[in-house]
Amino acid sequence: MNNVIETMLNHRSVRKFKDEALTHEQIKTIVEAAQSASTSSFIQAYSIIGITDKEKKKKLAELAGNQSYVAENGHVFVFCADLHRHDVAAAMEGKDVSTSLESTEKFMVSLIDAALAAQNAALAAESMGLGICYIGGIRNQLPEVVELLKTPDRVLPLFAIVAGYPDQHTDIKPRVPFHHVYHENEYEQDLETYKQELEEYNNIISAYYQERTNNERSDTWTAQMIGMLDKKARLYMKEFVEGKKFDLK
């Protein structure tokens, strides 16, 4: 196994960082690594906003659900889907391409583009000995996040990555079994097999929690997921996304 793959397999989320800031050089390397990811038809439909202002970090931490480690040390990179760049390009070329820019297809492209870049950024940071955590919580209150970061129409903050020197040890969580996530030639057609695989995974996750909590916690993956999905989070998203001119047409 080479050390690129080793770095990946060694990933765990880190939510507590030492009081040591990233250098400008490190930030630049992380962003350039992000940009090296593939991009659909060279569209580069994302932007990254780094937060260094302490007041702004504090406010963002509050908006993301009072996640104090976002406010404290660690550098915050906010990843945004960005088709504003292409709107400006269209003005420069004297064309109107709003039909494309407001299509569900291009919404998908910009999300995928941003996520490919983000994963390179996350891994680049980890390869430097930093710990990282993705913060989807910024989607709790996007109108306020957009106001804070002054993003124009056609720019949509998606999530943040916080990166810093780890000040905690966390464990690697086991993923769904290989044969459940990877299908050959066609998707698994047998629902009973599919359910058995999830039961198998439930046992793995349940054992994982038991071992780490002296048997106090033993929830399964399916129970955890359905508990989370039952909460119906962020149902304002469609209206908000369309309001930012990602029109889902």
Next chain:
Amino acid sequence: MNNVIETMLNHRSVRKFKDEALTHEQIKTIVEAAQSASTSSFIQAYSIIGITDKEKKKKLAELAGNQSYVAENGHVFVFCADLHRHDVAAAMEGKDVSTSLESTEKFMVSLIDAALAAQNAALAAESMGLGICYIGGIRNQLPEVVELLKTPDRVLPLFAIVAGYPDQHTDIKPRVPFHHVYHENEYEQDLETYKQELEEYNNIISAYYQERTNNERSDTWTAQMIGMLDKKARLYMKEFVEGKKFDLK
């Protein structure tokens, strides 16, 4: 610079592969690397379908716009947004969570999750000396792709990665300048600065093509983008996505 970042910066798309198949071990490592990526609230909302059947590969290559290198050697990994897993989990837990599963928010989560995993897969393959190319072309004719791969409702094929031993040398394409993609504390508010940065980038891209084509090609990035966006590709997407029960509510 460490060799994780070196592998990233060395990325270029490869579209011609030697006639040497990936081993099962390589495929398993690539998938496990993919699974190590972060996942929103542990949701793991994606699946990967590997295509080994020669007829199926040929058909997929046709559907992706007659990209013959997809049909030939190189392993095809199709990445799918997947909330079917959570639908089955809901049945196992005796709950109805369709409001969540049909929300724009969870559509976004599943796309981001799939893309984070894919970028790990791509980089893992490259770290093994393989070349890769993302194939967004499978979105040209998704109804046929879904039929070919027999994906159920709430599973949406997004793109493929083809990976194999490189049989061509390709160049690294320069990305938009650092100060254009990376903002500090707030998005660039000055439209003139923003346009100047794009002009600057246009010059870089134009020189890049001129150098490689003996001055025959000299298009700028903005011209290339607006040419592409003017084509209004895949406008069927909204209806199709909703038909697959990603309801964008």
